[in-house]
Amino acid sequence: MIHTVAAPTAQVRVDHHSAIHLAAETARGVARDCGLPGALPDRAAVIASELATNLDKHASDGTLYIQPAPLGEGVEILAVDRGPGMAELEQCLADGFTTSGTLGMGLGTVNRMATHFAIRSGTGAGTVVCARLASPGERLTAAQGVGSVCLPMEGEDECGDARAIAETDDTRTAAVVDGLGHGGQAAEAARTALRTFHADPGRPLPDTLTRMNRALRHTRGAAVGLLRLHPDRADYCGIGNIRVLALSAQGVEHRMTGQPGVVGWSMPVPRVHSFSLASGVTAVLHSDGIDASWAHEPSPFLLRLPPPLLSAALAHGHRRVRDDATVLAARPPQRLP
Structure with a gap:
């Protein structure tokens, strides 16, 4: 059994050059908290610094999200922006490539340093990057299809939302919790x-x-x-306003929300709802801190994102800043040879 209790996501808005240093120090601290050995925390700092530098030079509304990996061990660094996108993505991933005449190492070096790296960019849709860094024994877990972002309401130190995911040989089970209200008491409930x-x-x-x-x-x-x-289906059981959706490249295949009530106070008898999962479909769970209107007509760019990038894009583009916000995206566990 593999499972993770994930801490809330650290957020670094790259709206000033000084944010680059903050991003590096945040990534180093999270990596140390995750128990990464040796020089790996410093490597996480370099990855965060390079991604933040890229946002500072080329993007608008850029943010880094830094957290423990959602499944297994390691640190995850996500970068999201609303910039123009990268027309020559393969060229941008070459070591040493720069459009600004600087000596920055760039995305190619981030790709090489990370245990797992994913990037998508679309004209007018911005760019989303996921770099995960894990100890050598965690390499396979780091690449599996899970993503999540969990953010407190702006101005709050504690997050009243929480999420977790656990994996057995046959299934992957995810939980998203939204404690009533905000702050410390909501966080304790979660x-x-x-x-x-x-x-x-x-x-x-x-x-x-x-x-x-x-x-x-x-x-x-x-x-x-x-x-x-499960490999071919999903079972959902929820109380309250936690939404679940199934996304394919063609659109939203299934959507539902929990039964009315509150866990701990007025909970009805819980019921399980099952729906089929075709190959390549991503299941998404999110709290009401993510504006549900994103799913009315999601863009083709959004629909094709893998789970880590999808979670970051939804949190960045559709978060309600006056509420705690959590999104978790996952596909069934892979069968490794």
Whole structure:
């Protein structure tokens, strides 16, 4: 069983040259907190610095999101912008390539230094980058199809949302929790729910929600969405306003939200809803801190993003800053040879 309790995402807006140093120091600190050994925290700092430099020179509304990898060990650095996009993406990935006449190492070196690297860019759609850095033994886990971003309401130090994902040989189970309100008490409710989830993530989903309901009785309560991914289908069980969608390159294949109620206070008997998952379909869970209107007519660029880049793009482009916001995107676990 592989599972992760993910800390909230650190956000660095690259709106000034000094943000480059902040990005590097944030990445170094998160990498150390993740237990990366030796020179790897310094390598994470270099990756963040290069991505932030790229945003500072070429993009508008650029942000780095830095966090523990959503599954397994390691650090993840996401860069998102609303710039013009990269017309010559392969050329931009060459070591030493620059359009500004500087000696910056560029995206090619980031690609080479990272354990796992993904980038997509579209004309007028901006660019989204994911660089993950893990110890050598974590290489396969780092490349698997999971992405997530979890952000507190602007002005809050603690995040009332939380998320986690766990994997067995056959399934991948995700949880998104939205503690009622904001701040410390909402965060405590969310953490309590995740402790229940991690006690046995392979339980039947209604049983997990029932146990959460008991555990949260002396908290503010929470909305909870649980999603279990099988090779050919997904099972969803949720209470409150946690949305789930299934995306293919053609559009939104399925969408639903949780049953009315609050886990910990007025929870109805939880029900499981199943839907098919064709090859290549990505399942998305998000709290109401992500504006649901994104799914009305999602762009072809958005629909084709892999899970880590999709999570970053949704958080960056559709977040409600006056609420905690969480998005988690995943595909069924890969069958490794």
